[in-house]
Amino acid sequence: MxxxxxxxxxxxxxxxNLTIVILVLWAFFSxxxxxIVSPLNNLTFLGFPxxxxxIAQGSLIAFVLLIVIQNWRQDAIDREFGFDEE
Amino acid sequence: MALMQGRFIDNIGRVYGLYTGGFLVFIILMAILEQLGVSANTIGVLFVAFTIGIYAVIGWLSRTMEVDAYYVAGRQVPAVYNGMATAADWMSGASFVAMAGGIFFGGYGYMAYIIGWTGGYVLVNSLMAPYLRKFGCYTVPDFIGTRYGGNLTRLFAVVVLVVASFTYVTAQIDATGTIAARVLQIPYSVGVWFGLLSILLCSMLGGMRAVTWTQVAQYIVLIVAYLVPVIWMSNVQDFGIIPHFTYGEAASTMRELEAQFGLNPPAEAIPGLSVLTTPHTSPVGALAEWRFITLALCMMAGTASLPHILMRYFTTPSVRSARKSVGWSLFFIFLLYFTAPALATLTKLQLLDPNLPTAVIGKPFEEVASLAWIQNWSSVGFLAIADQNGDGILQLNEFFMRPDIVVLATPEIAGLPYVISGLVAAGGMAAAMSTADGLLLAIANALSHDLYYKIIDPKADTAVRLIVARVLLVGIGAIGALIASLQLTSILGAVAWAFCFACSGLFFPLALGVWWKRANRQGALAGMFAGFVAGSAYLYYVYNGGTPWLGLDDVRFGIIGMAASLVAMVVVTLMTPEPDEEIQRMVDETRVPVGEPIIVHKH
Structure with a gap:
């Protein structure tokens, strides 16, 4: 027991710990x-400010990747502790 | 019945593949009919009728009298399909019909909605969905009521859920009414009831199971309808097949065009219609950055507290598939949301860029007034042009439009064939219907399961419970339609309120219920009560002309509500005894993905 x-x-x-890391990254992008959009607008990426x-794409892509990465790491943690059988 | 059991789940890919193929064939058929001279109105009617007919058939095939199927679709929805259903559930009339229009007129500031409505899923995945799935509840108040114990906590959760979802559902019924009115050429007040009838066709007989499978079908229609016009326009303007990565130049050009035409308020405003006054690519004005992140934060926390979204993750077979399904949801939502700014930018360019044949700004007034699409939308009062400075030229601040119609009008503005307009109307209808279904079901389920079954009559048998659920569904829908017909605020405004209500009352009680073992009943009650009351009181204050604090206006009242909720919940919890051992063990179990669910339903 x-x-x-x-x-x-x-x-x-x-x-x-995994959740905290993900949430820190989430806060960074969101x-x-x-x-800091105004200073960033002075730079150009693919022709965009x-x-x-x-705001229109970059952070959105980051959110999708964050969930993918979190689920991949969480699956690994689940396996490590034998909590992965469905 | 047989169609929706094992056999259906096994063949699900083939079924929806055929369906998608069939839909594409239908679009081509409509294009041919248009070439043969069938009128635009007939094509619009056929589009809406055909798609609603399909949803109704799915709704009928999914009818059920089993509690598990009615409340959680039998907990056997595969992650990818639950992702699509969630995406349709999520993307409302506001996302489909109003968001690109909001960006068109609101410029950069409106994109806080895009960040908020995608970033929120990171919170759903991190804090909520896997744990609520493990819990095994039927509804969100079911979690609150069991985790904290007591009928009063359950009742508070039901109240917040009903207020938030109801605010939202009126906006959706309003959107179906707007589209039906335009396509079927009927008065708006009739369109609203027509919309409600179509919504109920999908959910009444089969509850969550029927809503799940119609939402998958609706997602396919809405995403095709959103992407096709953008891709088409992009090709006309030489931005390539996939404009998303190549419209950067257009975004940059916009600054020059804005400088050329000038972003000035109109000489004489027209009520209900907007002119373009805000820049497209950067924040402007005092507190602009602060206003952006507060709005985004309200929308993100609201996403993670809205019951119609959370309950979609109760339908997956396991905790792991609930997580996977959040990932798929965000991917499917992302496809539309990263298209919306492209749509807004390209449509704006169509109207402004003097090098394009579709441009209207800076053209002779009489020439613009004779355009068919200007006349069509003016006749229903959604658009107006007025030569207010009398120079015979249409200036930027003389072009008035209701932001809600930008997406619906885009195909006509760009001179695309009418078949595309019909497709877009069907897509908007699918978006609004799917969200309305999810919301109505969330409300009716909370009232029938939590209020009626758990609080009022715990001995009620299955048949009675399911009949009560359906009667409530119809009744709530009817009240929603009645209120929608009063048209209190624009589509997007009412939606933002729903998110603020949800995060004010539910975000912290839900998140801390999993993440803070010490959280107890008194704290949860205080958190829900203080958050909801403080948020509502603040909304009342600003809506009636009070000066907003720190720029927190009526679409950002969730910040006030959440702050009050967090403080009240933590303080009251620490002042009262910690929860008993049984509850603490329950929290421990919730945190582990395997093993028996916490709530075992007896039927």
């Missing part, structure tokens, strides 16, 4: 980038 509880605690710690590009 204590082993089991211990494994669960470690599982949850890993899950929580809350920080909009603050960069700041506009990040």
């Amino acid at each position: 204590s082993d089991n509880t211990d494994a669960r605690d470690r599982y949850w710690q890993k899950t929580r 809350l920080f980038i909009p603050l 960069l700041g506009y590009y990040m």
Whole structure:
């Protein structure tokens, strides 16, 4: 029982750390980038003003990738602790 | 019945493949009919009638009298298809009909909706969906009521859910009414009831199961309808087959055109219609950045608290497939949302760029007034041009338009054949209907499962519960249609309110329910109550002309609500005893993806 509880605690710690990393990246793309759009607009990317590009596409692509990466890492954590059988 | 059981799930790819092929054939058939001289109105009617007919057939085939099928589609929806259904559930009339128009007129500031409505899924995936799926609830108040215990907590959650979803559903019924009015040439007040009838066809008999499979079908229609005109326009303007990565030049040109024509308010405003006054690519004005991120934050937290979205993840077979399905949802939503700014930019260019034959700004007034699309939309009051400075030339601030119609009017503005307009109308209808279905079901399920079954009559048998659920569905739909016909605010405004209501009342009680074991009943009650009341009071204050604090206007009241909710929940929780061992064990179980669900439903 204590082993089991211990494994669960470690599982949850890993899950929580992963979630924190993802949420920090999420905040960067959703809350920080909009603050620096005007300076970014002086740069050009694929012909777009960069700041506009990040809001219209860049951050959106980042969100999709964040979920993909999170699920890939979470699956690995689940496997490590034997929580992956469906 | 047999069609929707194992056999259907096994053949699901083939079924929807055939359906998509059939839809494309139908579009080609319509194009041929148009060439043969069939009138534009007939084609529009055929598009809307054909697609609604298909949804109705799916709704009929999915009818059920089983509780599990009615509430959670039997928990057997594969991740990819649940992703499509969620995308349709999610992308409302506001996304489809109003968002590109919002960007067209609102410029850069409106793109906070794009960030908010995609970034929110990272929160759904990180904080909510996998854990709520493990919990095994039928509805969102089911989670709140079981995690914190007590009928009062359940009741509070039901109240917040109903207010948020109901605000949202009126906007959707309004959108179906607008489209039906334009396509079928009927008065708006009749269109609203026609829209409601089509919505109920999809959900009444089969509950969540029927809504799931119609939403997949609706997603296919709406994404085809959104992408085709943009790709077509892009080719006409030489931006290539996939404009998304190549319209950068257009975005840059926009700055020059804005400088050339001048972004000035009109000499004399026309109520309900807008002129272009905000720049396209950068924030402007005091607090612009702050206003952007507060709006985005309200929309993101709202996404992660809106019950009609969260409950879609209750339908997957496992925790892992719930997570996968969030990824698919965002991918399918992304396809539309990264197209919306492209659509807004290209349409604006059509009207402004003097090198394009479709340009109207800077052209002689009489010439513009004789264009067919100007006359069509003017006649229903959605568009107006007025030579207010009397120089005989249409200036930028003399072109008035209702932002909601930009997407619907784009094919006509760009001079595309009418078959594209019919397709877009069918797409807008699909978007609004699918969201309305999800919302109506979320409300009716919360009232029938949480209020009626769990609180009022726990001994009610299955047949009675399912009849109550259906009666509520029809009743709520009717009230929604009635209120929609009053037209209180524009489509996008009412939608933003729904997100603010949801995040004010539900975000922290839901997230902390999983992530903070110490959170207890008193804290959750205080969090829901304080958040909802503070948010609503602030909305009342600004809506009635109060001066917004820090630029937090009526579409950002969720910031006030969430702050109040978080403080109240943490303070009250820490002042009261921690939850008992049983609840703590429940939270531990929720955090592990395997094992029995927390709630085991007895039928």
